[in-house]
Amino acid sequence: MRTEQEMMSIILSIAKNDERIRAVLMNGSRVNPNVKKDRYQDFDIVYYVQELNSFLADHSWVNAFGERIIMQMPDTMSLFPSDWPGFSYLMQFADGNRIDLTLLPLEELEKQSTFDSLSVILLDKDKLLPPLPKPNEFDYITKKPTTEEFLDCQNEFWWVATYVAKGLKRFELPYAKSMMEGPVRKMLVLILDWYIGSNHSFMINTGKDGKWLENYLDKKLWEKFVSTYSNGDYQDIWRGLHTMCSLFEEISETVAKKMGYPIFSDYPKVMEYINLLEKQ
Structure with a gap:
């Protein structure tokens, strides 16, 4: 596996030797x-370029980054249409490294x-970029919710929880799991984010999709959260x-207070409805 220094050398040498890249x-995490x-962190890179067309006319220029096992170009995919002004190459290399490269016009x-x-x-070949502060997590810290946001989170959780119950009652496994692991879990993670934030003066970053929740929840709460995952x-x-409903109720009441x-x-009333569906 190429080292971080080797990867940085490649990323910068390509940019230095291409007049279109300014x-x-x-x-990101690096x-x-x-x-x-750790070795699994992506290299999240932005190239500011004079124009995009010459890069996009022949994508083989990215072969210079190394041997790939797979690449995704989201902006060419009909399944996920995009209309933003940039272009991205997401590259997983055979040696284990990954680069998420974005091209943006000047x-x-x-x-x-x-x-x-x-x-x-x-x-910065042309001194176009302003001085930037030292990297920090400011943009990723959990923000204190407004009253409306707090109520909306609760409404969404309990509303979609009824979808899960109906899906289970109808034996619609894909649908029930999709609702449970999609909107319902998203709101559960959000309320846990706010719980953690309220305990740390809203100066904590729990990571994308709550990936660092375990670092901030006590053992009992973490184990209860883990037990919400079903087969x-x-x-x-x-x-x-x-279990999700019980945990959400517990945490939302704590945060509200x-x-x-x-x-x-x-x-x-929602819980009464869910219990009724299960027993029918």
Whole structure:
């Protein structure tokens, strides 16, 4: 596996030797001072370029980064249509490294007034980029919710929980799991984010999709959260759903009390409905 130094050398040498590339930024976990480095971190790179067309006319130019096992170009995919002004190459290499490379036209840089707080300037041939502060997690810290956001989170959780119950009652496994592991879990993670944030003056980053929740929850809460994950057995999914509801109720009441926010008043009726469906 190529070292970080070797990868950085390739990334910068390609940029230095191509007159179309005028500036290079790196962002993401590799510049986050609070993330422990490991070999699996992506290289999140932005090339600011004079124009895009010549790059996109022949994608083979990215072969210079190394042997790939797979590449995705999201902006060419009909399944995920995109209309933004840039272009991305997501490259997984045979040696285990990965580069997520974004090309942005220089005119976009002129419009850009702010930069991701986890950004470092690697190259600036024309001194186009403003001085950036040291990389920090400011853009990723859990923000204190408004009263409306707090109520919306509760409403969404309990509303979609009924979809899970109906899907289980109809033996629609893919649908039930999709609703449970999609919107319902998203709201559960969000309420846990706010719980953790409220305990740390909203100065904590729990990571994408709550990947660092374990670092901030006590053992009992973490184990309860883990137990919300169910297998493909209908009875086990019912169990997981009830555990999710119990945990969400517990945490939302704690956060509401701490921040002086209202609790979604209809959740007892939702639980009654879910229990009725399960027993019918």
